[in-house]
Amino acid sequence: MATDTSRFDPKFTQHVIDTIGPKTDDRSRFVMSALIRHLHDFAREVELTTDEWMTGVRFMNAVGQISDSKRNEGQRISDVLGLESLVDEIAHKLVSDEQIDPTSSTILGPFWSPDAPFRDLGGSIIVNAHKGQVALMHGKVIDLKTGKGIPGAVVDIWQASANGKYDFQDPENQEPNNLRGKFRCNQNGEYYFYCLKPTAYSLPTDGPAGVLLDLLDRHPMRPAHIHLMVTHDDYKPLVNQIFPSDDPYLETDTVFAVKDDLVVEFKPKSGDPKATLDLEYNIILAPRGYEGASGPKL
Amino acid sequence: MATDTSRFDPKFTQHVIDTIGPKTDDRSRFVMSALIRHLHDFAREVELTTDEWMTGVRFMNAVGQISDSKRNEGQRISDVLGLESLVDEIAHKLVSDEQIDPTSSTILGPFWSPDAPFRDLGGSIIVNAHKGQVALMHGKVIDLKTGKGIPGAVVDIWQASANGKYDFQDPENQEPNNLRGKFRCNQNGEYYFYCLKPTAYSLPTDGPAGVLLDLLDRHPMRPAHIHLMVTHDDYKPLVNQIFPSDDPYLETDTVFAVKDDLVVEFKPKSGDPKATLDLEYNIILAPRGYEGASGPKL
Numbered sequence: 001m002a003t004d005t006s007r008f009d010p011k012f013t014q015h016v017i018d019t020i021g022p023k024t025d026d027r028s029r030f031v032m033s034a035l036i037r038h039l040h041d042f043a044r045e046v047e048l049t050t051d052e053w054m055t056g057v058r059f060m061n062a063v064g065q066i067s068d069s070k071r072n073e074g075q076r077i078s079d080v081l082g083l084e085s086l087v088d089e090i091a092h093k094l095v096s097d098e099q100i101d102p103t104s105s106t107i108l109g110p111f112w113s114p115d116a117p118f119r120d121l122g123g124s125i126i127v128n129a130h131k132g133q134v135a136l137m138h139g140k141v142i143d144l145k146t147g148k149g150i151p152g153a154v155v156d157i158w159q160a161s162a163n164g165k166y167d168f169q170d171p172e173n174q175e176p177n178n179l180r181g182k183f184r185c186n187q188n189g190e191y192y193f194y195c196l197k198p199t200a201y202s203l204p205t206d207g208p209a210g211v212l213l214d215l216l217d218r219h220p221m222r223p224a225h226i227h228l229m230v231t232h233d234d235y236k237p238l239v240n241q242i243f244p245s246d247d248p249y250l251e252t253d254t255v256f257a258v259k260d261d262l263v264v265e266f267k268p269k270s271g272d273p274k275a276t277l278d279l280e281y282n283i284i285l286a287p288r289g290y291e292g293a294s295g296p297k298l
Numbered sequence: 299m300a301t302d303t304s305r306f307d308p309k310f311t312q313h314v315i316d317t318i319g320p321k322t323d324d325r326s327r328f329v330m331s332a333l334i335r336h337l338h339d340f341a342r343e344v345e346l347t348t349d350e351w352m353t354g355v356r357f358m359n360a361v362g363q364i365s366d367s368k369r370n371e372g373q374r375i376s377d378v379l380g381l382e383s384l385v386d387e388i389a390h391k392l393v394s395d396e397q398i399d400p401t402s403s404t405i406l407g408p409f410w411s412p413d414a415p416f417r418d419l420g421g422s423i424i425v426n427a428h429k430g431q432v433a434l435m436h437g438k439v440i441d442l443k444t445g446k447g448i449p450g451a452v453v454d455i456w457q458a459s460a461n462g463k464y465d466f467q468d469p470e471n472q473e474p475n476n477l478r479g480k481f482r483c484n485q486n487g488e489y490y491f492y493c494l495k496p497t498a499y500s501l502p503t504d505g506p507a508g509v510l511l512d513l514l515d516r517h518p519m520r521p522a523h524i525h526l527m528v529t530h531d532d533y534k535p536l537v538n539q540i541f542p543s544d545d546p547y548l549e550t551d552t553v554f555a556v557k558d559d560l561v562v563e564f565k566p567k568s569g570d571p572k573a574t575l576d577l578e579y580n581i582i583l584a585p586r587g588y589e590g591a592s593g594p595k596l
Contacts, residue, residue, distance in 0.1 A: 008387055016380035016554060021515025028513055031344045036379055038343075042336040043384050046329045053376070053385040060372040064362015074358040078351070081334055082314035086341050087351040089306055215326055217319025256314060 013040040059208055066207040070168045072110040076209045079107060079255035080218075088239075102144050102286040106240045106257040109227065111166045116156055116180035124194035124274070125157060125181040128174050132162035132199060135266055135277035138192035141185050141230060144286045149189020153285070156182045156229040157195060164201025197266050197277055198224035200249055213254065223249035223258060228283070235285040242281060311338040357506055364505040368466045370408040374507045377405060377553035378516075386537075400442045400584040404538045404555040407525065409464045414454055414478035422492035422572070423455060423479040426472050430460035430497060433564055433575035436490035439483050439528060442584045447487020451583070454480045454527040455493060462499025495564050495575055496522035498547055511552065521547035521556060526581070533583035540579060 017033045024032075042048070067073045078084050084107040092105040119125065126134065141153040158180045160166050167174040183191045202220040203209055213220050225241040241257055242264045243250055250258050269278035315331045322330075340346070365371045376382050382405040390403040417423065424432065439451040456478045458464050465472040481489045500518040501507055511518050523539040539555055540562045541548060548556050567576035 007391055008384075012380065012384060012387070012554075019514070019516050019550065023515040024513065031346070031350060032514060034340055034344045038336040038340040039379060039381060040384055042332055043381060043388065045336075046332045047388050048329070048385055050385055050389050052329060053381065054373075057370065057372040057376055060358060060375075061362040061365040061370065064359040065365065067359040067363065072355065072359065074355040075352075077358075078355055081337060082310065083337060083341060083351065086306075086310060086338055087346055087348055089310070090341065090345050091348050093305060215322065216317070216330060217321040218317050252317065256310075 008044055013037055016040070059211070063208045071204075073207050073209060075110045076203060077212060079109070080203070080209055080212055082256045085256040101284075102236070103238055103284045104240060104259045104261050105238055106259060106262060107255060108229075108239050109241070109255070111168065112158060112227065112229065113177070113180060115177065116158065116182050117177055119181040119183060119193065121183055121186060121192055123181070125159075125179050126194060126196060127178040128161070130162045130196060132196035133277055134194055134275045135197050135279045136192060136269060136272060136275045137195050137226070137279045137281060138190070139281040139283060141189045141191065141232070141283045141285060143235075144284050144290065149185070150232050150235065150285060151185060151187045151189055153185045153189060153230060153232040153235070154182055155185065155191045155283075156231070157193070158227045159195060159198050159225070160201055162196060162199050164199055194274055195226065197244060198226050200224045200247055203254060218254060219252065220254055221249045221252070222255060223247040223253050225257075230283050230285060232285065235287055236290065238283065238285055306342055311335055314338070357509070361506045369502075371505050371507060373408045374501060375510060377407070378501070378507055378510055380554045382406075383554040400534070400582045401536055402538060402557045402559050403536055404557060404560060405553060406537050407539075407553070409466065410456060410525065410527065411475070411478060413475065414456065414480050415475055417479040417481060417491065419481055419484060420490055421479070423457075423477050424492060424494060425476040426459070428460045428494060430494035431575055432492055432573045433495050433577050434490060434567060434570060434573045435493050435524070435577045435579060436488070437579040437581060439487045439489065439530070439581045439583060441533070442582050442588065447483070448530055448533065448583060449483060449485045449487055451483045451487060451528060451530040451533070452480055453483065453489045453581075454529070455491070456525045457493060457496050457523070458499055460494060460497050462497055492572055493524065495542060496524050498522045498545055501552060516552060517550065518552055519547045519550070520553060521545040521551050523555075528581050528583060530583065533585055534588070536581065536583055
């Protein structure tokens with residue numbers, strides 16, 4: 001990366017940063033100064049042309065123009081560039097001083113809904129007809145320090161249907177909250193419910209994310225996954241996704257969300273008229289205030 | 299900037315870059331790899347939080363949502379961060395091996411129109427009523443190598459009215475192409491026409507640019523200026539802005555477009571019933587293919 005930047009005004013970037021006024025708080029000053037520095041370093045390093053810059057401006061405008069309350073293209077672009085996954089890594093760098101890690105987090109994605117209903121343990125999140133395979137998903141939510149179950153922990157689940165679409169995206173076939181639900185763990189910290197073995201799907205490619213993936217000569221596929229958000233007042237919340245081990249896109253997830261310990265195995269199940277597959281998945285939560293080995297910054 | 303990034307996965311960014319496929323052309327690969335690297339380095343350096351990232355995503359969506367055919371908020375954000383000015387510097391780093399520089403360029407800004415009409419030399423770009431001071435602007439368009447005038451060079455001019463608004467933004471008071479016009483130089487390379495002494499104005503602050511300026515505790519003012527785009531088939535085109543020397547915002551232009559040699563002096567004019575001010579402004583263009591001292595990259 002032998003970039004001789006001396007041919008450009010060496011004072012310009014600092015001048016822009018120095019215009020930040022005295023009322024800006026320290027964190028905003030720090031973050032925005034770094035953003036300006038990296039943005040300028042990028043432009044100088046590649047000697048960004050006027051046409052390339054204008055392409056970027058048009059791209060940025062197009063991202064917002066296609067976004068609405070049900071489509072967050074800004075988040076999707078961020079995901080395609082690996083940024084949400086990196087921010088997740090930064091946020092959840094929690095190394096246990098007991099050599100036991102909590103369950104890995106990964107990105108939220110744009111399809112979580114605050115409106116998912118509570119359902120009874122043993123119930124099903126499958127409301128509408130589908131062409132998928134039904135699984136009984138079950139497990140225990142466990143305290144990282146004690147190893148015991150966490151009664152009352154809430155497991156919030158959402159997934160796309162077998163056609164690769166979430167309820168938001170598929171109003172003709174799915175009513176709101178199809179394949180969404182919250183489950184409150186029993187006194188042992190256990191949960192169990194019926195869901196679908198998930199299906200791989202493509203990001204929507206009719207907008208700027210499609211343009212970007214095309215420019216990068218990348219496929220738009222996400223490996224099949226089930227989203228989880230696991231919460232309890234006394235514990236740090238966990239957001240993650242779990243991926244069937246037989247998915248062909250595990251290595252090349254277009255949003256870089258796969259981690260080794262998030263890959264799970266669906267097993268054949270017999271004797272249950274409601275399901276042909278079984279998935280056991282246990283979740284380890286860190287108590288609030290738990291700091292691990294690296295101290296308070298975490 | 300002692301940022302220890304070793305606590306984060308050292309392979310992640312390269313992994314994201316390595317997903318770029320074989321069909322991506324070399325320049326796109328180079329630019330996008332650098333963009334991803336700087337974006338990730340920024341996030342790691344400031345340890346970007348999930349909330350900060352999501353604020354950025356919402357900001358990006360809002361930029362497009364407020365943009366339309368007459369409002370380019372993406373360009374405005376880019377300008378507030380100094381990027382358009384930097385891209386302009388990169389594009390026009392032309393150092394003459396004859397120790398004579400062509401006229402400085404600066405940013406185009408979002409208000410240029412492809413529809414400005416040709417007007418006769420000696421005509422006026424002022425169509426509608428205004429509260430400004432009228433000036434006769436005149437000068438010569440000159441060849442950098444020969445020092446001679448360039449017959450037929452086109453001077454395309456646009457400026458805001460005395461209320462700080464361009465025709466686009468002010469349909470109640472201004473008809474389309476008020477304060478816009480193209481003039482073709484005479485056989486000596488001379489041009490002359492009537493315009494307003496320009497007025498300082500605020501960027502629109504009702505959108506994301508206002509949010510950003512507020513976060514940075516910066517004022518939204520642009521120093522008064524007249525935009526120029528000067529073209530001729532045989533010369534490199536010039537886009538710039540000129541600024542009256544008595545403007546209070548020269549040092550703190552919110553889009554960083556002021557350069558020393560773009561500051562001009564309006565002088566009192568007598569004996570012309572049409573104007574009270576006189577502005578002489580000569581423009582030096584470099585011939586196409588002219589490479590200056592630093593060779594073909596320029």
